[in-house]
Amino acid sequence: MDILAYLAQGFVVATEPQHLMLALIGCALGTLIGALPGLGPVNGVALMIPLTFNFSLTPTAAMILLVSIYYGCMYGGRISSILLNIPGDEPAMMTTLDGYPMALKGRGGEALGLSGVASFVGATVATIGLTLFAPLLVGFAIRFGPAEYFALFMLAFATIGGVTGGSLSKSFVAACLGLLLGTVGIDAVSSVPRFTFGWFEIYDGIDFIVALVGLFAISECLVFLEDIRHSNKPTMKLGSAIPGMRTAWTCAPTITRSSFIGFIAGVLPGAGAALGSFLSYTLEKRWLGRRGDFGNGDPRGVAAPEAGNNAAAGGALIPMLSLGIPGSGTTAILLALLLSMNITPGPLLFEQQPEMVWGLVAALFIGNLMLLVLNIPLVGLFARVLRAPGWFLMPMVVMVAFVGVYSLSNSAFDLYMMLGFGVLGYVLRKLEIPTVPVVLGLLLGGQMEYNLRRAMAISGGDWDILWNSGISVGIYAFAITLISAGLVYGWLVRQRRIDAG
Amino acid sequence: MSEQDIFTERVSGVIGDRIAGAVLLALAVFAWWYSYTFTTGFMQPVGPGVFPRLVSIPLGAFSLYLILRPGLNQRWPHRAALLRQAGALLLLGVYAAFLGPWGFLPTSLIALILLIRLFGADWKPSLVSGGVLTLSLYALFEFALGMPLPDMPGLNW
Numbered sequence: 001m002d003i004l005a006y007l008a009q010g011f012v013v014a015t016e017p018q019h020l021m022l023a024l025i026g027c028a029l030g031t032l033i034g035a036l037p038g039l040g041p042v043n044g045v046a047l048m049i050p051l052t053f054n055f056s057l058t059p060t061a062a063m064i065l066l067v068s069i070y071y072g073c074m075y076g077g078r079i080s081s082i083l084l085n086i087p088g089d090e091p092a093m094m095t096t097l098d099g100y101p102m103a104l105k106g107r108g109g110e111a112l113g114l115s116g117v118a119s120f121v122g123a124t125v126a127t128i129g130l131t132l133f134a135p136l137l138v139g140f141a142i143r144f145g146p147a148e149y150f151a152l153f154m155l156a157f158a159t160i161g162g163v164t165g166g167s168l169s170k171s172f173v174a175a176c177l178g179l180l181l182g183t184v185g186i187d188a189v190s191s192v193p194r195f196t197f198g199w200f201e202i203y204d205g206i207d208f209i210v211a212l213v214g215l216f217a218i219s220e221c222l223v224f225l226e227d228i229r230h231s232n233k234p235t236m237k238l239g240s241a242i243p244g245m246r247t248a249w250t251c252a253p254t255i256t257r258s259s260f261i262g263f264i265a266g267v268l269p270g271a272g273a274a275l276g277s278f279l280s281y282t283l284e285k286r287w288l289g290r291r292g293d294f295g296n297g298d299p300r301g302v303a304a305p306e307a308g309n310n311a312a313a314g315g316a317l318i319p320m321l322s323l324g325i326p327g328s329g330t331t332a333i334l335l336a337l338l339l340s341m342n343i344t345p346g347p348l349l350f351e352q353q354p355e356m357v358w359g360l361v362a363a364l365f366i367g368n369l370m371l372l373v374l375n376i377p378l379v380g381l382f383a384r385v386l387r388a389p390g391w392f393l394m395p396m397v398v399m400v401a402f403v404g405v406y407s408l409s410n411s412a413f414d415l416y417m418m419l420g421f422g423v424l425g426y427v428l429r430k431l432e433i434p435t436v437p438v439v440l441g442l443l444l445g446g447q448m449e450y451n452l453r454r455a456m457a458i459s460g461g462d463w464d465i466l467w468n469s470g471i472s473v474g475i476y477a478f479a480i481t482l483i484s485a486g487l488v489y490g491w492l493v494r495q496r497r498i499d500a501g
Numbered sequence: 502m503s504e505q506d507i508f509t510e511r512v513s514g515v516i517g518d519r520i521a522g523a524v525l526l527a528l529a530v531f532a533w534w535y536s537y538t539f540t541t542g543f544m545q546p547v548g549p550g551v552f553p554r555l556v557s558i559p560l561g562a563f564s565l566y567l568i569l570r571p572g573l574n575q576r577w578p579h580r581a582a583l584l585r586q587a588g589a590l591l592l593l594g595v596y597a598a599f600l601g602p603w604g605f606l607p608t609s610l611i612a613l614i615l616l617i618r619l620f621g622a623d624w625k626p627s628l629v630s631g632g633v634l635t636l637s638l639y640a641l642f643e644f645a646l647g648m649p650l651p652d653m654p655g656l657n658w
């Protein structure tokens with residue numbers, strides 16, 4: 001019953017007025033960002049990180065704010081999926097399939113209410129899972145040495161993007177590029193400048209936050225500029241969201257199944273919420289067979305992906321907090337925030353700063369309740385944001401990015417760097433090379449190299465140390481299994497596409 | 502973005518992927534070669550050049566694979582879109598240069614009006630919303646969030 005005691009302690013931390021306030025702001029802001037077409041949790045959290053640095057928040061407070069934004073985005077993503085047929089973020093993509101048909105039939109409000117409840121259940125299941133399983137994983141990881149950590153980083157890179165069905169070779173290219181960019185700057189061990197070419201601005205390395213905001217926020221604006229005639233306004237009647245709660249009751253079995261599937265998808269490193277919603281939708285469709293009317297506005301087709309993606313979002317926090325390896329793009333960014341505040345997530349975090357970890361977990365429970373209130377009775381307010389034109393929203397995003405990055409060090413160089421990364425991110429997206437592995441490489445490269453060098457220092461230069469322990473061999477085997485699973489899964493998806501014509 | 506959007510239009514990436522592969526391969530070769538200039542005075546089992554070299558091997562290999570087996574790309578932008586993007590980048594570059602010396606209010610006002618215009622609004626809504634947005638962002642950052650914004654020269658705002 002240790003966990004309950006810790007959790008009680010966490011609630012004490014989470015209910016401090018400042019933390020409650022930040023959770024509320026984060027939930028509202030997250031729902032708003034998630035609802036905007038094109039802006040998802042990755043962009044939302046990336047955009048907010050420079051701002052949190054300016055408030056000089058404590059790490060606990062900053063994490064509560066950002067994780068609330070993260071959860072909020074997952075809720076908000078469904079709003080534009082259902083009302084506009086445009087996913088607000090990628091995990092919300094599956095929600096369009098049945099959500100939009102429901103809205104066309106005038107059941108938009110009901111769909112929003114139903115998906116709100118489904119999101120709540122999914123996120124709650126995941127948060128309970130986080131409470132139960134993260135400490136278990138920590139107990140296991142406490143025995144890790146530098147060689148095992150190096151293996152863990154290899155696992156993170158081997159699996160990011162691999163499981164989601166994208167091109168495996170392209171995500172590896174992206175990860176290597178990120179790792180190489182991560183070596184720029186003065187080497188911490190030998191004080192030798194690497195790849196700096198005499199530019200003193202990058203002696204401290206490439207500022208992670210600058211790269212992040214460029215890769216996500218600025219590149220998003222460039223994508224938006226491709227086609228500025230976005231004229232998708234919700235025209236149909238919304239209706240009240242309250243009846244959706246009754247519908248949710250009839251969908252309870254679907255929601256339960258999807259929450260568990262999504263949670264498992266989220267815990268797997270590299271998978272993330274998009275896989276969670278995809279798997280829940282397709283498995284539920286198969287489970288119901290002829291009893292379902294998926295694709296034509298079946299309420300269960302709305303409940304399944306929403307429960308799944310919210311559960312996956314919570315599940316992805318488990319490897320991030322307990323092992324220090326991110327399970328998805330957004331958790332990679334949250335990890336970056338912790339690292340830049342000189343906090344290393346992983347088993348030691350649970351021992352050294354239990355008030356932070358458990359405060360965060362408790363804040364997630366509270367934030368979930370807030371999100372339920374924000375997203376069912378007040379959903380109409382957020383739906384109204386969708387009426388704001390893109391030419392108003394996107395410049396605002398650019399301004400927030402500029403002010404946020406500029407205020408970090410008051411240097412124009414950072415802004416140019418951000419624009420440069422914006423172009424890089426845009427080109428990579430056009431090439432279908434995922435940007436998240438770049439971020440991950442840039443972020444984890446330093447830690448990975450540090451662990452490699454420590455392991456080698458221990459062994460006196462013998463490379464065998466890297467695969468000499470059972471744990472590291474197990475991790476490598478797990479990585480290979482996940483890659484193979486990703487390859488098989490990608491092959492199946494391609495087969496189905498060919499079958500579908 | 503990490504996950505692929507199954508709804509976006511995709512085109513053959515033969516040219517795009519090969520160019521990208523060539524650039525990245527060149528980068529990998531350069532990084533390998535350049536990392537030999539990282540020398541330290543004392544011996545370590547793993548010196549500062551080893552990790553970059555370790556990374557440049559898979560980078561080179563996967564770039565080569567990209568050249569040999571190109572995949573799919575998203576539809577590349579048309580000329581009008583490219584011009585808009587170049588215009589936006591130029592505008593933001595100039596904005597970045599003048600933000601510090603000229604202060605937040607005048608530079609942001611001009612940058613926002615032009616940016617909103619680039620995003621497809623007419624002059625009148627651009628002027629109005631540019632002004633409103635500048636003032637509200639100023640109020641938000643300066644007063645509500647207490648972030649120090651660059652002041653106009655000679656003035657305290």
